[in-house]
Amino acid sequence: MAHVVILGAGIGGVAAAIEVRDELAKAHQVTVVSDIPNFQFTPSNPWLAVNWRKPEELKVPLAPVFRKKNIGFTDVGAKTVHPKENRVELNNGESLSYDYLVIATGPKLAFGEIPGLGPHGGHTHSICTLQHAEIASTAWEEFCKDPGPIVIGAAPAVSCFGPAYEYAMIVSTDLRRRGIRHKVPMTFVTAEPYIGHLGLGGVGDTKGMLESAFRDRDIKWITNAKTTAVEPGLLKCDELNDDGSLKKSHEIPFKFGMMMPAFTGIDALMGVEGLVNPRGFVLIDKNQRNPTYPNVFGVGVCVAIPPAEPTPVATGMPKTGYMIESMVTATAHNIAALINGKEAKEEGTWNAVCLADFGDRGVAFVAQPQIPPRNVNWSSEGRWVHLAKIAYEKYFLRKVRKGQSEPVYERYIMKLLGIKRLRDAL
Numbered sequence: 001m002a003h004v005v006i007l008g009a010g011i012g013g014v015a016a017a018i019e020v021r022d023e024l025a026k027a028h029q030v031t032v033v034s035d036i037p038n039f040q041f042t043p044s045n046p047w048l049a050v051n052w053r054k055p056e057e058l059k060v061p062l063a064p065v066f067r068k069k070n071i072g073f074t075d076v077g078a079k080t081v082h083p084k085e086n087r088v089e090l091n092n093g094e095s096l097s098y099d100y101l102v103i104a105t106g107p108k109l110a111f112g113e114i115p116g117l118g119p120h121g122g123h124t125h126s127i128c129t130l131q132h133a134e135i136a137s138t139a140w141e142e143f144c145k146d147p148g149p150i151v152i153g154a155a156p157a158v159s160c161f162g163p164a165y166e167y168a169m170i171v172s173t174d175l176r177r178r179g180i181r182h183k184v185p186m187t188f189v190t191a192e193p194y195i196g197h198l199g200l201g202g203v204g205d206t207k208g209m210l211e212s213a214f215r216d217r218d219i220k221w222i223t224n225a226k227t228t229a230v231e232p233g234l235l236k237c238d239e240l241n242d243d244g245s246l247k248k249s250h251e252i253p254f255k256f257g258m259m260m261p262a263f264t265g266i267d268a269l270m271g272v273e274g275l276v277n278p279r280g281f282v283l284i285d286k287n288q289r290n291p292t293y294p295n296v297f298g299v300g301v302c303v304a305i306p307p308a309e310p311t312p313v314a315t316g317m318p319k320t321g322y323m324i325e326s327m328v329t330a331t332a333h334n335i336a337a338l339i340n341g342k343e344a345k346e347e348g349t350w351n352a353v354c355l356a357d358f359g360d361r362g363v364a365f366v367a368q369p370q371i372p373p374r375n376v377n378w379s380s381e382g383r384w385v386h387l388a389k390i391a392y393e394k395y396f397l398r399k400v401r402k403g404q405s406e407p408v409y410e411r412y413i414m415k416l417l418g419i420k421r422l423r424d425a426l
């Protein structure tokens with residue numbers, strides 16, 4: 001009998017637990033270790049931060065879901081991973097031994113890399129976790145009573161740019177609906193070399209589309225921006241030239257700010273030799289396995305992926321839903337194969353597929369593969385993206401509540417995008 005332990009219960013971890021369980025015979029044991037009792041649907045955080053959602057709508061208590069599926073569950077959290085001993089040390093002092101470990105712990109948010117960044121002791125908000133978005137939502141109501149300038153964007157070494165764009169557009173839409181958009185100068189400050197780069201070298205015409213969306217919404221921007229410090233009501237950044245030299249230093253006053261931070265791996269992984277890179281991201285091969293410890297797999301934001309291309313200010317490559325889903329399916333099949341005495345041959349499809357919501361419309365893009373030149377390089381804009389994103393949220397949360405292993409992107413979103421691409425081509 002084998003014991004598979006899944007670390008983390010976010011988009012990757014919950015899907016991995018259910019898919020691994022469905023792949024294995026009953027005699028094998030599956031246990032999930034999280035540090036919180038709920039699944040939280042991160043992609044809806046930008047809506048929560050402007051009070052278009054309530055926190056309870058985006059959470060699913062996991063104990064009953066996993067009980068029904070015969071999956072063990074603890075929310076005490078992992079303190080350290082000991083891959084040489086096939087053991088996870090938990091925060092309560094106990095240890096869990098495993099035959100196979102799937103690491104799906106997402107990111108640690110590296111606010112500390114820039115003085116004054118972030119919601120804990122800093123001066124900018126965050127939408128990266130449900131709790132941060134909840135704090136931002138309270139501050140948002142206060143801000144709207146007495147509005148002023150807004151700064152939104154992405155710090156150096158960020159890999160997750162999509163939510164910064166979404167949040168800027170959603171904030172603009174919300175302000176318009178409240179009739180106070182004219183009182184709010186907005187600036188988007190990003191490490192990307194151009195608007196729409198997204199850590200991917202752009203996809204199709206994301207540059208043109210997102211610049212045009214910013215122009216339509218009167219949002220100014222600064223690219224190649226190295227944010228250096230945030231003081232109360234003031235963001236400091238150096239704008240670089242393409243050769244990396246200083247173009248201009250800016251001091252941007254703001255009354256409400258949200259900056260995406262860089263990510264690292266979580267503390268429980270940091271410094272574990274052979275398992276992670278210097279920033280704590282899990283090293284994996286094409287089959288999602290760690291080369292030093294081949295019974296350890298990594299899925300989701302916690303895995304190490306090189307940047308798409310060098311940029312004047314460091315940027316990372318995003319890891320989004322479709323890619324995570326395909327990493328999970330490959331991992332589940334490979335673990336089942338190994339347990340059944342076969343080879344682990346399955347590979348994830350590292351493609352970027354994204355629905356970026358603007359609150360009323362949105363931009364969708366498909367990059368296959370992630371690094372250019374690509375076989376598919378497609379982007380499209382319209383109201384249908386906003387509706388597709390709502391459907392994705394409802395469908396994903398329902399899938400988690402029911403403990404289903406159905407891959408949402410593979411079954412639905414890729415088909416929807418396929419139809420749209422065909423229509424665009426006609």
Ligand SMILES: Cc1cc2nc3c(=O)[nH]c(=O)nc-3n(C[C@H](O)[C@H](O)[C@H](O)COP(=O)(O)OP(=O)(O)OC[C@H]3O[C@@H](n4cnc5c(N)ncnc54)[C@H](O)[C@@H]3O)c2cc1C
Nearest residue numbers: 008009010011012034035043077078105106300301320321
């Ligand atoms: C605001 C935002 C919006 C996004 N929107 C989209 C989108 O619309 N579409 C898209 O495709 N992608 C989106 N992404 C990117 C990506 O899909 C998400 O970040 C996704 O949540 C990543 O899934 P994950 O499982 O890798 O990590 P997470 O969902 O972050 O899950 C990690 C889990 O590990 C747990 N954990 C952490 N430390 C420990 C520990 N020590 N012990 C045990 N458990 C631990 C955490 O509590 C968490 O539950 C978005 C990202 C952000 C930040």
